[in-house]
Amino acid sequence: MTADQEKKQAALEAVKYIKDNMVVGLGTGSTAKHMIEAVGKLVADGMNLTCVPSSDATEKLAKQLGIKIVALDEIKKIDITIDGADEFDGDFQLIKGGGGALLREKILAWNTKYNIIIADSSKDVKKLGAFKLPVEVIPFATKQIVSFLEDEGLQPVQRMKGNDPYRTDENNNIIDIDILEVDDLKALEIKLLKVPGIVETGLFLDTTSLIIVGKEGGPETKER
Ligand SMILES: O=C[C@H](O)[C@H](O)[C@H](O)COP(=O)(O)O
Numbered sequence: 001m002t003a004d005q006e007k008k009q010a011a012l013e014a015v016k017y018i019k020d021n022m023v024v025g026l027g028t029g030s031t032a033k034h035m036i037e038a039v040g041k042l043v044a045d046g047m048n049l050t051c052v053p054s055s056d057a058t059e060k061l062a063k064q065l066g067i068k069i070v071a072l073d074e075i076k077k078i079d080i081t082i083d084g085a086d087e088f089d090g091d092f093q094l095i096k097g098g099g100g101a102l103l104r105e106k107i108l109a110w111n112t113k114y115n116i117i118i119a120d121s122s123k124d125v126k127k128l129g130a131f132k133l134p135v136e137v138i139p140f141a142t143k144q145i146v147s148f149l150e151d152e153g154l155q156p157v158q159r160m161k162g163n164d165p166y167r168t169d170e171n172n173n174i175i176d177i178d179i180l181e182v183d184d185l186k187a188l189e190i191k192l193l194k195v196p197g198i199v200e201t202g203l204f205l206d207t208t209s210l211i212i213v214g215k216e217g218g219p220e221t222k223e224r
Contacts, residue, residue: 004030006120006214007084011035013212013219014082014118021048023075025108026062027083028055028101031118035082040065052078054108055101056169078112085117086131086202088124088211092224093185097134097202100159100168106200109207117211124213129180132157134202139165141197142173148195149177172199 001009011034018024018039026036036058043049043066051067052075053059062069083105086098094117096102109115135156137145142158142165149156159166159174166174182188189203211222 001214001216003120003122007031007118008034009214009219010118010120010212011082012038013221014116015039015042017080017082017114017116017210018042018047018049022050022079023077024049024051025078025081025083025112026051026053026058026067027081027105027108027118028058029084029099031084031120032058032082033061035118036061036067037065040067043067050075052081052108054081054083054105055099058101072107072111078108080114080116081108081112082116082118083109085119085123085204087128088117088119088208089126089128092206092208092211092222093128094204094208095128095131095133095202096204097136097174098131100134100166100174102134102202103136103168103170103172103200106204106207109204112207114209115207117208118214119211120214127180128185128203129178129182132176133179134159135175135177135192136168136170136172136199136201137175138197138199139171139173142175145195145197146175149175153181154178170199
């Protein structure tokens with residue numbers, strides 16, 4: 001099975017949790033894309049769903065598929081959000097933001113009753129950190145924060161798009177850092193979020209309820 005087939009299998013399994021009249025959070029990325037297409041089919045088949053997108057790209061695709069989109073402030077709580085991840089570990093901790101959507105994704109996750117993560121089997125790791133952790137920062141403070149992260153030994157690299165700094169949907173920059181040697185992720189998260197100008201990190205430590213992994217022989221569902 002290819003990674004993309006695993007992603008699709010996980011996505012199709014996850015949409016089974018969606019019921020009529022739900023408010024659904026739509027994640028971002030290549031795995032989430034399969035899920036959004038499947039949600040589009042549910043809607044085409046007559047299901048009444050209201051969806052909140054986690055990025056401009058997701059919003060665009062959802063609209064093309066005829067999915068009803070609302071802004072987060074138009075609803076009280078999201079019933080289910082289905083999103084991808086760059087890595088997950090045995091404690092349901094994640095690294096997200098490879099595609100730069102971590103800030104809105106984390107806001108959605110926090111405002112969701114039940115968060116489902118869908119992934120191909122390569123995302124399953126013993127310890128988070130082979131994938132660099134994205135940190136979203138405001139442009140005004142980016143250079144200073146890079147320097148701070150260097151002093152912390154986190155080997156920061158500012159994300160670029162060609163010759164220009166990468167910009168998120170919220171017009172911020174991303175700095176990718178190396179956390180492979182970090183054992184206490186909660187302490188790291190607290191330390192980073194205290195720095196003025198750091199808006200959010202791609203560490204999702206306690207929002208996930210269910211992880212569905214695409215696998216040869218059928219999807220594996222891990223419940224927290
Ligand atoms: O910013 C992007 C998101 O956090 C994605 O959900 C994450 O990067 C996983 O993306 P993909 O499903 O393309 O591997």
